[in-house]
Amino acid sequence: MQMTSKFTTAVHILTCIDVFGEQMRVTSEFLSGSTGVNAVIIRNVLAQLRSAGIVITRQGSGGARLSKALNDITLYDVYKAVECVDDEGLFHFHENPNARCPVGRNIHKVMDGRLSAVQEAMENELKSITLAEIVEDTKNIISKE
Amino acid sequence: MQMTSKFTTAVHILTCIDVFGEQMRVTSEFLSGSTGVNAVIIRNVLAQLRSAGIVITRQGSGGARLSKALNDITLYDVYKAVECVDDEGLFHFHENPNARCPVGRNIHKVMDGRLSAVQEAMENELKSITLAEIVEDTKNIISKE
DNA sequence: AAAGTTGTAATGATTTATATTTCAACTTTC
DNA sequence: GAAAGTTGAAATATAAATCATTACAACTTT
DSSP, X not given: OOOOTHHHHHHHXXXXXXXXXXXXXXXXXXXXXXXXXXXXXXHHHHHHHHHTTSEXXXXXXXXXXXXXXXXXXXXHHHHHHTTSSOTTOSSOOOSOOOTTSTTTTTHHHHHHHHHHHHHHHHHHHHHTOBHHHHHHHHHHHHHHO | OOOOTHHHHHHHHHHHHHHHTTTSOOOHHHHXXXXXXXXXXXXXXXXXXXXXXXXXXXXXXXXXXXXXXXXXXXXXXXHHHTTSSOTXXXXXXXXXXXXXXXXXXXXXXHHHHHHHHHHHHHHHHHHTOBHHHHHHHHHHHHHHO
């Protein structure tokens, strides 16, 4: 199992918008070139980031912009925006446990709370990381190249 | 994205072995009935649990047994046993970032450590939960039904 | 020897992820 | 206002992953 690569793609996109946005229009075509991801997928990711209030895009004009400070965007916001994990949760329960078996009819409720806690631990860690630090590190590396 | 259901299936299996193991042979056929999961899949999961030193099974004789105390089996052990997440890690990087782009050639190393930390947060939570508690809760619920 | 079980390989069905094609709607520039 | 470039979005294709199923050899117990 692996998280959709739209997540790292989205972080890459946002980093590019900040790094290049002042000098040029950061179009889906440009982002496709930088990420190696198909331009239509880029537009889909941008649409999700837009729905989440993270970027602004407009038909025709071209070029995405951030709609918040990097400090106010956490990896969790990006993770939610691109729907890495749906309402069903991170863990996938086998669907047909046997209700006539005492274990089968109870295992779900016994595990549910604990699995939610595990997912929450991961999400809390994502909340602790901001795009500001990602971009700062990136710029530092670039300036030393 | 969701974790393979082999994980919850494995926990279900281990719970059944403990709950029913003293009164009967817990065969893959029986476990298939309780979980609603195909018997061959059950045998595959049992094979993985066996490789991890968690259960004992033998050709012919039938019936799986635990090879450790429930207290010494954490959800992390089960998660590793059934290979929920492979060596690539929980997060899947888009594969072809452009090395000619300053962001493209650095984003991976900027994110890697942080993504590992996120994964580790999840895994640490899994390590904190033992099968002993899962089985205890299950038995408590059953006894009150 | 018979019956039941595990181990495992091979195949199929379903779902999901990503890429691709296509085109209408929009903006800017000439 | 026409041309060029861009976004938004639907439809389709390809590839990979997941789970189920079939089949059968190896093994154990009776």
